[in-house]
Amino acid sequence: MKSSVLSVAAAALLMTGCQEQQTMSEAVHQLHVTSAEDFTKAAGQLNQDLEAVCESYSPASLAAAQQSWRQAMDRWMVFQGRDKGSEAALALSWQIQFWPDKKNITGVKLSQMLKQDKAWTVADVAGQSVAVQGLGATEWFLYEHADQLANGQGCALAGAIGGRLQQSSEQLLAAWQNNPWQQMTPQMALGEYLGALNNQLDYSMKKLGRPLGKPGSPKPYQAEAWRSQTSLSHLKASVAAMQQLYLAGGHGIDALLREQGFGETADRINNQFASLLADWPQSDAMVPMLKTVAGYRELLKIYNGLEYIRIALHDEVAPELKVVVGFNATDGD
Structure with missing residues (x-):
């Protein structure tokens, strides 16, 4: 009888531990979903502010876009480097942020793209190197080459990159809808x-x-x-x-x-x-x-x-x- 009581107690303790870890899994997953929602909003705002700079270039519109870029970067930090979870989400990491960039590949490729007589689109950027698709590329425009946003060619490319980043953020949010740990022990x-x-x-x-x-x-x-x-x-x-x-x-x-x-x-x-x-x-x-x-x-x-x-x-x-x-x-x- 004593043995049975101990067995029941042990089983109850084990079940409680499993429930605690299940709650943990759900809490961690929800944290990623909420963070992906925040990043998607920030990427969307950055895209809008890049368009606003191109429509009416001014110190004020540029400052607003720079602030939006910083907000998007901060929101991205939640996911940066974790390398666990949704495989579909992890596959997006490089196109959202290309770093480290020890050879300034982002700067070199963007300079080359600006020399092409081309009306760049989101689809065009999606077919290029990941070095020019994300946060590093928008930083290059907003902080090092803001003068390029005062002309049509630069704006077309920057706008396409902003659109691509927003697209990637939406894909990130979709990828996190399913709990990748749900089927695990x-x-x-x-x-x-x-x-x-x-x-x-x-x-x-x-x-x-x-x-x-x-x-x-x-x-x-x-x-x-x-x-x-x-x-x-x-x-x-x-x-x-x-x-x-x-x-x-x-x-x-x-x-x-x-x-x-x-x-x-x-x-x-x-x-x-x-x-x-x-x-x-x-x-x-x-x-x-x-x-x-x-x-x-x-x-x-x-x-x-x-x-x-x-x-x-x-x-x-x-x-x-x-x-x-x-x-x-x-x-x-």
Whole structure:
């Protein structure tokens, strides 16, 4: 009799754990759907503002389009580098943002396209390299070659790129309508979830590590958004997105750690995210900070803070939740 009671209790505990992880899967999926909706709205607004610049070029219309670009970039940071989830969504990543662009392929190809006597369309751009289809290409126009938006040829191409980006955002939203973790076992879905957070951490560290280079030899033009001088603000958006993923509206890894008796681990990770965001440098730009010893140290402090979280995920969270975290998309890059 005692054995039967224990068996029932164990089964109930197992069922409760499965329900908790199912709730987690649904919460993480809904987070992606909502974020895809936000990105689609931002991409649509950017497309409209690009058209407005071309219809009536002025400092005010250009500033509005630049602000819309920054908003779209921040919304994209939710998805950047996670490399887990919907395969259809992941396939869109490069055409939404081509980075790193170590050889300035975006600039070279756009310059070549502008020399062609052609009325560019969204379909034309879709047939070109991914380097000219997304956020990097619109940044090139809005910040480095805004003068091209004052003529018909430049506007036709910029408008087609804006339309292509909006199209890609709509495809991203459609791709996230189905929950990619629904058919997985709860533990496998948890592994994918933790893997997504781990991948995004690695990617964010790469965004910071590339321009940091070696002490005394920074590489400012490897910063993500050096043309707009907004690299650091977008990195902050990445960190905020990772914190949001970690929490998942109260149903994420943080909650699962606490439910399983690992509240101390949860506190340290959550506090590290909060500390990073609270102490974030005032500058939107990374490049000026790379040029001073004090600025370089501040950026290195952010890097070390992200590494602290990554080590905690590998060495504490994964064993505590009994999850195997394998190699990720940025390993060997």
